[in-house]
Amino acid sequence: MPDRALSTPLDDSFERYLQDKGKGRGGDGGNYRRNAARELERFAEWAAGDRGDDDWTGIVPDDVDREPTIDDLDERVFREYARHLGGDRGLKQNTVQTYYRYISAWCGWCVNEGYLEAHYAQRASAMAPLPEDDGRKPGDQQAWTSEQRHDLTRHADERARDAVEAFTTLPEDTDPLDKQRARYAALKAARDRALVFVLAYTAVRVGELLRDPNDPRRRGVRWEDLSLDDGSMDVYRKKQQWDAASLPDPVISPLRSYRQLMAPPTERWPVFPTFDQRTLAELVREELAERGKRPEAITERREEYARDLLLALDEDIRPPSITTDGARSILQRLSEAAEIEIDHPKHDYLAPHGGRRGMGEVLVRAFGYTVAARYLDNSEEMVRERYSHIEAGELGDVATEALEEIDSIP
Incomplete structure (x- = not known):
């Protein structure tokens, strides 16, 4: 304690x-x-x-x-x-x-x-x-609306752009620790932006994207799992096997700029590492000790950095990915900061699963259940069940049109 x-x-x-x-x-x-x-x-x-x-x-x-x-x-x-x-x-x-x-x-x-x-x-x-x-029925589950998706991604994008600009435009004579603090803030904002865009547009389950402390197979996606040129990402699916997920165009730029800023020392680094200071401090101390560093030398080395994450990058001390709980905390913080209007009985923020369901809504309405099922990595039967409210609404429109046509007959 x-x-x-x-x-x-x-x-x-x-x-x-x-x-x-x-x-x-x-x-x-x-x-x-x-x-x-x-x-x-x-x-x-x-x-x-x-x-x-x-x-x-x-x-x-x-x-x-x-x-x-x-x-x-x-x-x-x-x-x-x-x-x-x-x-x-x-x-x-x-x-x-x-x-x-x-x-x-x-x-x-x-x-x-x-x-x-x-x-x-x-x-x-x-x-x-x-x-x-x-x-509640499946159609009553939270699904990000187009307006909510736009508001959240715009806020995350503006926040990241401001942080990156603040870092990249620092004067040359800026104190090294102040420069490190600016880089850390830019990295965190860029990570959050990339996470928001991935959750908003890929429809990947958050449990497939991030670390599950109770399942060693779910260690969170690494840079080696992404192919930004091909627009794909390998994830460990709910069906207990690795599979490729699509990375649509809106996701590519945030991921690419974030990677450039982070410059991960190896491809095995997590795409969404934890920024928790206590976790990183313990990790850095333990790893440097295993490399033969004495406690005094470890302390001196850590004092050279404003944050342990930056030391971990320089020393290739790979941190764990954030967990699904960590993603929820990030979305709670960003939803509040963006002042997004949310009317839902369960969530007062844009929850991760809402991004997936929101994309499901878009795909079903635009391309039908078959295409949506392929993108969501679900059976068409399950997609029809979960988005039955869409079909019910469409059938209602058909019934209304039929009634209007009958009523117009003299």
């Missing part, structure tokens, strides 16, 4: 989290902040034992007299809270899921800020008591 979490009351982390998530000056505005604050307050009351149940005394051990702290949290706590939300309180399934997501998002923030070692709320055992089926 990180030292800062040992005695941190739950409430003490809430305000910083809400400021990060809020809008406006000081982060004190926005619907998300207001709703998250309400659910965090409820979670704190529940954790303290105040939930109207004589059998529940909270998450602090019975023989300890203090308020709950972050050190008391583990996956069992979140599992019990999921069970509490899904109890006989009359909440709809979607509402239970929504309330839990507020707490889960805060838990993820605690991990990023160093309060927690792991995202306990996202573990399968913690989420098991949540309702599995909310009754």
Whole structure:
């Protein structure tokens, strides 16, 4: 457990989290902040034992007299809270899921800020008591609209262009560490842009693109897996085999400029490496130690760099790819920054699977189910089922046209 979490009351982390998530000056505005604050307050009351149940005394051990702290949290706590939300309180399934997501998002923030070692709320055992089926049909799943896709890709593109320009136009006498900081910011923005464009236009499943900590075969795509000249990318498909996926034209330029900026030392580098400082710091220390460097020399070497990622590039210390959770965090951040309007019962940001479904919508409407099935790497039967709302709408149009034609007959 990180030292800062040992005695941190739950409430003490809430305000910083809400400021990060809020809008406006000081982060004190926005619907998300207001709703998250309400659910965090409820979670704190529940954790303290105040939930109207004589059998529940909270998450602090019975023989300890203090308020709950972050050190008391583990996956069992979140599992019990999921069970509490899904109890006989009359909440709809979607509402239970929504309330839990507020707490889960805060838990993820605690991990990023160093309060927690792991995202306990996202573990399968913690989420098991949540309702599995909310009754929504496939057509009700989130699918990025054309406007949302445009807004997100435009924002990511502008952000990357600004960061790259800020780096490439630095004066020659710029302090080396300041130049490194500018390059790091440009790399991060370019990586995020490339990821957004790939998710928006390729319809590749996010689990096929990035690392799965529980499946060593899914280590995330590497540069050796991409052929930008041919417009293709090898991915480990859901059907448990490697296959080629298409890289359409809008994706090529962001990937090519990002690669040029990164200049990966080998083709085996991940296309979307983690930028997590704690992960990279540990990786660099361990790798340099294995290469025979003494602790003092490692410290001196690291002090030459503004970020460990840049040292890893120079020393060819290959970092892991980001995970699917990492992609969700990036999309959450960019969706909020771009102020994209999202009206969905489950997600308040553009989720990765929404990019795939959005492309499915485009392909079905433009070229029909057969072509869409090939691009989506699905059976035509499954595509017809998932996008049945499109066919239903088209049949409705046919029926309307038929009625109008009959009504016009004298």
